[in-house]
Amino acid sequence: MSSSVDFQEFERHAPDPEAKKDIWKTFWILLGLTLVDLAFYFFIPVGMTRNIIFILLGIVKAYFIVGTFMHMKHEKMALILMIIVPVIFICALIGVSMYEGNFWFNLHWK
Amino acid sequence: MSHAAESTLPTKLWGGGRSPFNVEYGKLMMWIFLLSDAFTFSALLISYGTIRYSFPPAEVHASIPFGSHIEMEELHHFFTPSTPGAELAVGVQPHWPSPDLVFNHFPFLHGHHLPLLFVSLMTFILIFSSVTMVLAVEAGNRNDKQTVAKFMYWTIAGGIGFLSCQAWEWTQFIHAGANLQNNPFGPVAFADLFFIVTGFHGFHVLSGVVLNIVITSNVLKGTYERRGHYDMVEKVGLYWHFVDLVWVFVFTFYYLI
Incomplete structure (x- = not known):
């Protein structure tokens, strides 16, 4: 078309x-x-x-x-920032999840 | 074809009447879709990290030399047997399996300890199909129909090759006794996450192959030649590179670490 x-x-x-x-x-x-x-x-x-x-x-x-x-x-800087900046949410989730995983480890094995 | 010279675009980027990002809307939407897909894959990979971190780490078996002959039965005593739910029982410590003992097969070299070799081949196939895809996009910028078609064939071949490798890898793991309820190598969660994450990635590769076939048939029919541009090749290319990008991280977290 x-x-x-x-x-x-x-x-x-x-x-x-x-x-x-x-x-x-x-x-x-x-x-x-x-x-x-x-x-x-x-x-x-x-x-x-x-x-x-x-x-x-x-x-x-x-x-x-x-x-x-x-x-x-x-690409234009505005497009680059629009795609790259939200990756901080992924970084935040990594931090939270590692803390949680460590907590589970202590709960089960310590 | 519209050239930059005959442009009637407003010069003010955010003043309306044009794309402020200076891209076609479909390409912008593809970027936004890929960002949301990146969130999905991140959630899966981070779940893997969290659950793995909550188990005792893999024990190191440096004693098996690379390429040495080892049978499945001999390998089994390296792993604590686990029953569904055993990871929750007090006093049971199913260690997270070391990937180089689980994925150490290579076609036609059965029984040899060859960790990481097969998955490196898969990585190479996917990176190379990414290269042929970007070469197709580049040829599209020059409106070179024959070259676009040639590189699209290579890209499709790479995608099918990768999927075949993955099917073989799954078969090996399933024949070893792994499924969504059981994992002879350690915690069941390892098998669950392996099947879900590589399955979801493989499904993306399959979708990519289908999209590539549709695009190639349009290239051959001359649809994009009449349209004056090969933007569709570029958009599907973005998706294909994203699949490669995800594989880089699946490779890192499942096989290297």
Whole structure:
């Protein structure tokens, strides 16, 4: 179905000649970070330090997926903030839930 | 096709008569949907974290060398047997299972201890299908129909490959005796959360594959060529990358930590 309304709501950007280079660069970064994950998994002993490294690497991977693949780097700041700022609710839930999980642990096993 | 040069848009972003975010409304709605979906997945993953945290942590078994031959029966004595509801009984301590003892299989290499290898392959497949998707979007910006179609085929193939891997992974876990009421590796909650979270993610991948097939058939029919732009490819692409993004965190919390 073709849009018959002649209302133009946004400015279309010209194709970016550098886009393909950026995509492949991001692919190699993501692949590299996943291999770093594997290296840490097999060579660093289990513990909180290792877990924090994994979570930080996950956030770095998320930055590259959202920024380059989802093109968010090139969006207007208002759109970026609208999507990124609500993530504080997720952070709040993580804090509350870890506290609750610790409470349950003490309730069952202490 | 409307070029930036012939733009009649108001220059004031928030003065009305245009999108203040300078995106097509469908794309904006896709972003808002993905944000709500991110909340859903976060709730599931945080539940996993909370419940896991409320159990004694996995015991470390560093004694099994990578690639060594190990049968399911030998593996069983590493785990405290658990019955439904046992985690609530006083004095019973079913430890949260260590994922590298649960997910250590690889097709055609049965009986070998190969933790993380298969799931790394799945991660690679999904990242690569994300790359082909974004290359399809890029070709769409240049109105290059043939290239869009080519990369959409690769993306669909990647999605089907990932789903097949997940089906195999589930089969292994179910054959080991796991279901929603029972888990031979430890607390039942581990199996429940595994099936619910990876199932919900797999359902998203399946929906993505269906959407990709619909979009590809439209590309081949020339729908977007006549329309003058490939915005639909971009919108479905956003969804596909989101599925990849969720997998990054499922991979981190289920298999790495």
